Amino acid sequence: MRDDDKLDLRALDPSRDRERWRQLTESVVQRAAARLRPVPSIPSQMVAWRMPVLAVAAALALMTWTAIAWSETDAGPEAEPMYLLSQWAARDELPASTPQILEAFRGHHDRP
Amino acid sequence: MIDPEATAALVLRARQGDTEAFAALAAAFLRASYLTALAIVGRLSDAEDVAQDAFVVALERIGSCREPERFARWLLQIVRNRALNCLDRRRLRDVPRNESTVEPASEPPPVGSMQLRARLLQALLHVSEIQREVVLLHGLEEWTHLEIAAALGISVGMSRQHLFNARRVLRGRLAEYAESEVRHARR
Numbered sequence: 001m002r003d004d005d006k007l008d009l010r011a012l013d014p015s016r017d018r019e020r021w022r023q024l025t026e027s028v029v030q031r032a033a034a035r036l037r038p039v040p041s042i043p044s045q046m047v048a049w050r051m052p053v054l055a056v057a058a059a060l061a062l063m064t065w066t067a068i069a070w071s072e073t074d075a076g077p078e079a080e081p082m083y084l085l086s087q088w089a090a091r092d093e094l095p096a097s098t099p100q101i102l103e104a105f106r107g108h109h110d111r112p
Numbered sequence: 113m114i115d116p117e118a119t120a121a122l123v124l125r126a127r128q129g130d131t132e133a134f135a136a137l138a139a140a141f142l143r144a145s146y147l148t149a150l151a152i153v154g155r156l157s158d159a160e161d162v163a164q165d166a167f168v169v170a171l172e173r174i175g176s177c178r179e180p181e182r183f184a185r186w187l188l189q190i191v192r193n194r195a196l197n198c199l200d201r202r203r204l205r206d207v208p209r210n211e212s213t214v215e216p217a218s219e220p221p222p223v224g225s226m227q228l229r230a231r232l233l234q235a236l237l238h239v240s241e242i243q244r245e246v247v248l249l250h251g252l253e254e255w256t257h258l259e260i261a262a263a264l265g266i267s268v269g270m271s272r273q274h275l276f277n278a279r280r281v282l283r284g285r286l287a288e289y290a291e292s293e294v295r296h297a298r299r
Contacts, residue, residue, distance in 0.1 A: 009251040012232055
């Protein structure tokens with residue numbers, strides 16, 4: 001069975017318009033690639049975000065430590081009863097009255 | 113067609129998300145997808161849509177292609193399924209015009225700028241779906257009977273027979289259209 005007289009089917013060839021066919025092929029590849037782009041797993045996302053998370057944690061720790069240190073030094077030694085007493089003693093003074101002494105020590109004893 | 117081993121290598125690369133492999137597979141098989149779709153849906157625009165969608169789906173599901181060296185057969189089955197879905201949708205959407213698209217018309221197709229293409233499409237409606245696939249893949253994709261047989265799941269002898277019968281019918285139809293055109297021109 002031989003039938004070598006080929007039919008001319010070129011009119012049905014979609015790639016005759018080469019530019020259009022090229023665009024169509026590229027579009028198919030891009031669509032497939034977009035759909036196949038892997039969604040990162042939770043562990044891989046954690047690995048990817050570890051450095052920013054560590055940086056933020058370090059910054060927060062630094063800020064917290066600074067704030068605590070600042071609050072501790074905020075009151076100053078002038079507020080300490082022993083400092084007041086030593087100042088009075090150094091200046092050879094006496095507290096003006098008993099309430100002044102009690103006031104100086106009250107704050108100290110109120111602390112937890 | 114590229115050989116099965118090269119095809120299998122591309123499929124394996126595509127499974128890893130290699131877009132160059134996607135492009136190579138598209139370059140090698142997108143037109144065959146289009147021609148298979150055209151053999152079923154019979155309309156150029158529908159064939160283009162079906163071929164594109166089927167190819168994207170195939171690349172998306174390429175992990176399920178169990179025999180990478182038989183990628184063409186696997187791909188064309190996806191194309192065929194989607195083309196049949198397209199026909200079903202068309203039947204639902206387009207009932208009044210359906211008859212003229214799936215059944216061969218008694219009148220010759222109109223002459224004009226798209227004359228040859230319209231004639232070929234009309235003539236193709238006079239052969240079976242499998243014959244259309246064989247004649248298009250052999251005539252335009254230049255696949256051998258061995259390649260066609262492997263891709264369509266038929267024997268080489270059957271591929272030859274389909275081509276022989278399809279060509280005979282198509283030649284007859286195209287000759288009729290040409291005669292009809294001559295008669296029309298004489299009027």
